[in-house]
Amino acid sequence: MIFDKLLSLPSDAEPLIVDHQPVIVAAEDDKIPPSEIADAATRTATALRSHGLVPGQRCIVWLESPTDIIVAYAAITALDAVPVLLSPTLPGPVAASMVENVSGITAVIATDERLATSEKTFPGIGRFIDWRDIAAELPGHKRISRRREVASDAAYVIVHTSGTTGTPKLAECSSASIRFNARVQAVIHWLSRLDGHLALAISPVHGRTVVGILAALMRKAPLMLLQDDSPQNVDRMLKRHRPVYLETHPNTFRAWQHLSPGGAFRSIRFFGAGFDVIHPDTVSALLKGSDHRFAVCVEVYGQNETGPIAIRSHLKGTQKPVRALRRLRRSKLLRGHPAGPRFPFCRVRIVDDSGRTVPAGTPGRMVVNTPGVFSGYINRPDLTSKNYPDNRWWDTGDWGTKSRTGRITLIDRQVDKVSGAISGIGIEDILLEKFPEFLELVVLEMDGTLQPVLSLRPGTEFRQRAWESASGRLAKMTEPVIIPDRDFPRTVTGKIQREQLKKTLADQSLSVRL
Structure with a gap:
């Protein structure tokens, strides 16, 4: 898994490129050697053990920078404890309501303002660990030694949903589900023959990020981690370091698409979009800005709870239909957003309110059965039982259709x-x-x-x-x-x-x- 893969990177591996200064390691000229990340993770594990973290316990990680978060959850999993990743953008009251009545959380790792407010935010948790203290202690701690991890159905990491309909839900994922989903992405990257830095500007605590980091480590691909997603910073970093892969949230891509004429995306050969639908004009703008003749933008429809469900690829130069086909295309778009064919390993059914499968092309609730499914909501077990009866078919909460050939169309969220x-x-x-x-x-x-x-x-x-x-x-x-x-x-x-x-x-x- 992530800890093991960090340690297996060669000593001369390409450096990570970052736009921030982490607490746990030092970045020089936007670069951090992966060996320093690995060393920090092994020493941090020992440091956290000295602070009382033991196997099986849950530990909240409430940090700012992507690099610090990666080191923290790699170290926690090395102890066979379970990291609970909370977004640094969450207000204290929301974070408090998310973990209320959740058992097994024994520690919080935070720093600065979040550390100062953690005791009020999480009054039932007795141990608060200052991440800056951990960083200061590292030289005095030995590197942890442990057996190689074997993927299983045991809890590996707890992430949270976006919270589009209210308080985010805490989703527990096993190491087996994370590894499966990472292998899917690694295969896509291998087929795409990506050779260069993979740039990520996505929520650092999302399950998608954990999967993406592991997939990159599986392929020993160098990473570029962007904390500041402002157009000005992204324009500067992309032009300076020229990655070949770029992934962010679809709405963030939309806020960047005006950078296309200025050359920000010239080096990008593969745009990755998940989380939400990406609109056609955004896809066109991104691909037009790439210098690669066969640049591609790939939409992966999936969820924290399921992993990837369907995939749709947009090849440069094929977005604008000829005039005769525009009316037909508009009629098709009015019926929903095409999400592409389902992955071969994922079974998809469209059902009515009573749970009966409806004919091809008929709208209904979308339910899926996939190997990458999560273990359940630890703060909303009632919703797990409701949406995942008998642990067989997960209700995605989406309303859509499936064609006879297995192509998925998203109509709207059910709500x-x-x-x-x-x-x-x-x-x-x-x-x-x-x-x-x-x-x-x-x-x-x-x-x-x-x-x-x-x-x-x-x-x-x-x-x-x-x-x-x-x-x-x-x-x-x-x-x-x-x-x-x-x-x-x-x-x-x-x-x-x-x-x-x-x-x-x-x-x-x-x-x-x-």
Whole structure:
């Protein structure tokens, strides 16, 4: 697993490239030798053991930088303890509600402001470990020695969901499920013949990140870890270090797509997008900015709870259909967002409310059976039982269709279904492609009507007549609400919290109606 793979890297391995200064190791000129990461992990494990962490215990990791988080969970798993990874962006009250009544958590690793507030945030936990103290102690600790880890169904790491519908849920993953999902990604990378740094700018505590780190280590591929996802920093780092692979959240890609003409993506041959749907115009902008003739953008549909379910590839130069096919394509998009064919190892069923399988092409609840499935929610066992009866078919919470050939189409989340159209996501795909000046667009159903909410890119204006012409062909909608992008409530992975947005719009007048 991750600890073992770090130790097995050759001494002359390509350095990690980072845009931050970690606490546990020093970065020089944006670079850290992997041997120093491995050494820090082995000594940190010994240090944490001296602070009382023992096998089987759960330990909260509430740190800032991706590098520090990787070292922390590698060291904790080396002790056969279980890291509980919490996003540094979580407010204290939300973090407290997530771990309330969860047993087995005996320690919190944090630093600075989060350490100062941890005692109030987690009053039932008796041990608070200052990460800066651990870093200062490292030279005095020996490297831990342990047997090689064997993947099993035992708990390996606890991550959390994005929290699109409320308080994030804590998802326990076994080492077997993490390893399986990492092998899938490693195979994709091998088939793509990626040779160069793999850049990640994704939530450092998400299950997707743990899988991505392990997949890169499996292939001994050098990593580039970005903590600051602002367009200015990303533009600087990509132009300086020229990675071949780039992955972030789809909404973050959208905030970066204006960098394409300036050459930020010239070196990228493979764009990876998970977490949420990525809209067609964003895909086109990314691929257009690559110098590689056969650059590809790959959407992987999956969840923390399931691992990868379906995959869809976009090859450079194939995004814009010829004029004769545009109407057919628009009609298809109105029926939902194509997610591609299911992975061969993943079984997908579309069922009605009673659980009976519906005919091909008929919308329904999407349930899956996959080897990469998680172990359960440790803070919401009731939802585990509800969504995963008999530990066989997991209810994804998505509403969609499956074709006779196994191709998946996402219509909407089950809780976000709209009645005024087939698919709210489909409308968003079409309009965002039509209006590149929109930084964000969400179609909500409020009081029985479709309500578009959007934000504009800086320096652009809303085109009223063009909007009326384009939107009128799709569905009956009210006048759009335009708000600053910062007013969209988002999860730690950039997803829009639609229920919170509805509540905000209902409670306050935050914008001007045109």
